[in-house]
Amino acid sequence: MATRRLDGQVAWIGGGASGIGAAVAELFAEEGARIAVADVQTERGETLVRKIGRSGGQAIFTPCNVTREVEIQASIEQAVEQFGGLQIVVNCAGIVHVGPLDDYREEQWDELMAVNVKSIFFAVKHAIAELRKNHRSYVVNIGSVSSFVGQALTPAYTASKGAVVQLSRSIALDYAADGLRSNCICPGITDTPMLRFHLSTMPDPEAALRERLRRVPLGVAMDPRDIAKAALYLACEESSGITGTSLTVDGGYLSAAEWSTKHTRFMEL
Numbered sequence: 001m002a003t004r005r006l007d008g009q010v011a012w013i014g015g016g017a018s019g020i021g022a023a024v025a026e027l028f029a030e031e032g033a034r035i036a037v038a039d040v041q042t043e044r045g046e047t048l049v050r051k052i053g054r055s056g057g058q059a060i061f062t063p064c065n066v067t068r069e070v071e072i073q074a075s076i077e078q079a080v081e082q083f084g085g086l087q088i089v090v091n092c093a094g095i096v097h098v099g100p101l102d103d104y105r106e107e108q109w110d111e112l113m114a115v116n117v118k119s120i121f122f123a124v125k126h127a128i129a130e131l132r133k134n135h136r137s138y139v140v141n142i143g144s145v146s147s148f149v150g151q152a153l154t155p156a157y158t159a160s161k162g163a164v165v166q167l168s169r170s171i172a173l174d175y176a177a178d179g180l181r182s183n184c185i186c187p188g189i190t191d192t193p194m195l196r197f198h199l200s201t202m203p204d205p206e207a208a209l210r211e212r213l214r215r216v217p218l219g220v221a222m223d224p225r226d227i228a229k230a231a232l233y234l235a236c237e238e239s240s241g242i243t244g245t246s247l248t249v250d251g252g253y254l255s256a257a258e259w260s261t262k263h264t265r266f267m268e269l
C-alpha cells in the first residue's frame with residue numbers, strides 16, 4: 001500500500017461520534033492513523049468505531065463528556081495506553097443554543113462555553129505531555145464562520161467560536177518550541193446532525209436551508225468530509241509552516257457582504 005499521510009500517527013478526536021468529528025475520524029483512519037473517538041454519544045461512537053474497523057482501520061471509542069476535566073484526562077490516557085502515543089488532537093465537540101440573550105439561563109451559557117471552548121483547554125492541558133514527546137504534533141480546533149461575523153439568535157455560540165480562534169493562536173505560540181502546530185478550521189453551513197437540528201426548530205426546515213444556501217456563492221452546504229480534508233491538511237506535514245491560523249471552509253460565504261446564488265455547477269449532481 002502506498003504511504004498514507006497519517007501512517008504511524010495516533011489521533012484523539014473530541015466530539016468524534018457525529019458530523020464533522022465522525023468524518024475526521026473516518027478520513028484520518030483511511031490515511032493510516034489510529035483513532036480515539038471521544039464523545040458522550042456511546043452508541044454512535046461505537047457504531048463508527050466498528051465501521052472504521054470493517055474498513056481496515058483501527059479505532060477505539062472512549063466515553064467522554066468534554067466539559068469534565070477528569071473525563072478528558074482519562075480518555076486521553078486511554079488513547080495513549082491503547083496505541084502507545086499521541087500526535088494529533090482534534091477538538092470537534094460543539095453545541096448551539098438558539099434564542100436572544102435575554103432568554104438565556106446562566107446554565108445554558110456556561111454549558112455552551114464549556115463544550116465549545118473549555119474542552120479545548122482541558123484537551124490540550126492533558127495531551128501536551130504526550131504531544132511533546134513527538135518531533136511534530138498537531139492541534140486542530142473547529143471554529144465557525146461565526147468566529148468572524150455575528151449570527152442572529154446565537155450570541156453565546158458566536159462568542160464561543162470567536163474564542164476558539166484566539167485560543168488556537170495562543171496554543172500555537174505557547175507550544176511552538178515543542179514542535180506543536182495549532183490551527184483552527186472555520187466551517188460554513190455543513191450538513192450534519194447539528195445543522196439538521198438547528199433547522200428543525202424552524203417552521204419549514206428545507207425552505208430555511210434553501211434560503212440560507214442562496215447566501216453561499218458555491219450554492220451548496222459543505223459536506224462533513226470537506227471539513228475533514230481541511231483537518232487532514234492541518235494535521236500533517238503538508239501544512240508545515242502553518243500555525244496559529246484559521247482556515248475557512250465555507251463555499252465562499254464570508255467573501256461577500258451580500259449575495260444571492262441562482263445556479264452553480266457545484267449544485268449539479
Ligand SMILES: NC(=O)c1ccc[n+]([C@@H]2O[C@H](COP(=O)([O-])OP(=O)(O)OC[C@H]3O[C@@H](n4cnc5c(N)ncnc54)[C@H](O)[C@@H]3O)[C@@H](O)[C@H]2O)c1
Nearest residue numbers: 015018019020039040065066093094144187189190192194
Ligand atoms: N454543521 C455546521 O454547519 C457547522 C458550522 C460551523 C461550525 N460547526 C462546528 O463543527 C463542530 C462539529 O459540529 P457538527 O456540525 O458536526 O455537529 P454534530 O452535532 O453532528 O457533532 C457534534 C459532536 O459533539 C458531541 N458533543 C456535544 N457535547 C459534548 C460533550 N459535552 N462531550 C463530548 N462530546 C460532545 C456530540 O455528541 C456530537 O458527536 C462543532 O464545534 C460546531 O460548532 C458546525
